Amino acid sequence: MPAYITAMGRFLPGEPVPNEEIEDYIGSVGQASSGLREQILENCGIKTRHYAIDKQHKTLFSNTDMAVEAIRQAVDRSDITLDDIDLISAATAVPDLVAPGIASSIHGALGSPPCEIVTTHGICSSGMMALKNAYLQVAAGEKKNAVASASELASRFMKSERFEGVERVSDDGAIAMEMAFLRYMLSDGAGAAVVQDRPAADGVSLRIDWISLTSYANTEDACMYMGSADNSAELTWWDYPSAAAAAGAGALALRQNLGLLPHLVRIGVKEYQRLLDEGRFDPDELTWFPVHYSSERMKTMVLKEVERKKVRGPSVEKWYSNLPRVGNMGSASIYVILEEMLSEGLVSPGDKLLVMVPESGRFAVSFAHLTAVRAGEV
Template structure:
């Protein structure tokens, strides 16, 4: 049996926020200079992003509510009723609650009939984890349909008030670069996909040929992390006597160990080469490369490594990204990319797509191979 993405949906909160308005929403933390902000934004290439907080740093919409909106859009396009969805697989980096699971909260927000749910927790690759679970359930005939959704609410963690108790801010008036960097990089939003065992009549569906997820956590300590103040992660936020003590020590600030990012590029291309060598796909026959990456600088590093290794499709001219327009929405990014491509009619029957989602958390590399099909040709 096969599984097909027959409909997609996305939700981006509020109007696009340009670079010069970022701090109107998240405020200033420490003495981060305008020069630092411009350097980070210049490397990222991001021009606008979306926030689910307002200029008073108040939540406008919860993470679960954004996910529910994306699900509703996808389910409506699929022509399914609220009582016909058989499974919900959900992913996020920072859910609204430590428990229950994100999928349960989204299901409650939707109000759909009883169904199976699963929550994938992680960073960028968690969206692909949820999608793979839904894909396998449909492909083996366990479910006739499933919805996969990924959502992120990063801005809530970047509000200036979050850093008021940090020792470095109190004593030195500074925010560590590994934290300041992410404040200008991450965005909010949600994307969803409906999977069914048959393609949708009268339109293009995406057959999922395979999904590959590989962890390289054995090769390095954490690169992007939340809940500790150093990337060895030997002391968790829960090990402090109080959450105030954890916040003071900087354990509640999300961080990125920037010096490790080149390693992510290396293992990502290593995994790409392994898949090609195994005959999983022919790079010369790929129509599109929908790729999630954190910055335009990261794309430059990846293309440079392709060239260094003398890989034929090193230029990958058919990359598709919406990073500059919607920002880095982590686990939701690949869903939103595919929704854009389908909505804009960029994908034609017979096209093949290789989606790539590298995760810097502790290095997970995800690939997905899709084939665009029409129901009357299957």
């Protein structure tokens, strides 16, 4: 049975925050860390982003709040109501609560009738995990009306006071590059999709042809991680005598090993080639290549690797990203990208989209093939 994305919603908190105001919201951590800002921002290409905290570091919208707002918008744009939801499939990297899962929090805040819930946990790929769960349940006939969401609230754990007392690496109090880098890269926001067993009566729907998620953790070390000071499974933040001790050691800081990022590029191109070799798609037939990537530099690296490996990649004009305008929202980014494309009328019936979401966690790559359709033209 086919499954269709019939409506999408998004929630971007507050007004767009330009680069020069970043530290007004998240504060500064050492002169050296702030000095890296221009270099980091030049490489990533982000001009504005959104924060769910204010300049006094007060949280204005929780992770759950943002997901709920995105779901409400998606449902309002569909032909169902909250009462019709059979499944809530929700993703995030860092939920509001350690337990229960964020899907429980979202269901409670929505106040919709009893239904099945699923929480997918990870980093960027968790959003695709949530969408695939909704897709498969609808395609299997288990559910008729599902919602998938992804939300991230990075600013809450990037604000300067979170680094007070953390072991530093220089006399001016600067934190390690692997922590400082992400403070200028990540943004807040949420996206949601209504997935149904039929296309929308009006407008364009996206038929989900397939979704592929592949982990390479069997051969790769973690590149992005949180919960350990040194990427050790033997000494996690739970193993310290207290949460304060874990925080002081830096075990509660999100880190990224920049030296491993080229591995993600190679793995992403390798996975693309694998699917191409299996005949899962034809690059020449693609209308759009919506891609979540963390920086414009990463895009350049991918294009160079495609050229080096002589891979039949989508032409550059088919790539689509809104990274410069909305920033990097991790798992929520691809939802916000697709919502924007639909809202702006960029997708027409018959268009084929190949969606790509790489994750640098312990390296995973997700792809989805979507076909734009109208009711009666399926």
